Amino acid sequence: MVYQATYDETEAAEIIAEHEALEGPLLPILHGIQARFGHVPEAAVRQIAAALNLTRAEVHGVVTFYHDFHKEPRGRHILKVCRAEACQAAGSDGIADAIEKALGIGFGETTPDGQVTLEAVYCLGLCAAAPSAMLDRRIVGRLSEAKVGALVEEARL
């Protein structure tokens, strides 16, 4: 389950104030904002840039460079499907297609009800049990097209 909260400038200002005296405060502030709100919206980019005397482009560049930061709210559940070589060799492309079809969304998208975000990952360290996926923090190995229905159903709960 991913925590999402409505962005609040006062709370964001507290997070910024907690970290702005640090050397290199930008990353700790971004992590704090994401931990609190579940994503780093444009309003946060503006607020952080003003507080740290940076341009919005500079803050935006850092947000987009690190894949762990998200500009949009994500779903309550995150389903990550491994698209790297070992999983591909074990048939992950067909599984990925079946998951997209079952959820009705593509990779990088969130279901309209906000329940599931589908993301690609490139190796979960579980190549021996390929094809692999991860639902929130639970690793799922030896995935097959037959198991996709149950996995998607679980993600929608």
Ligand code: FES
């Ligand atoms: S390549 Fe998929 S888990 Fe390593």
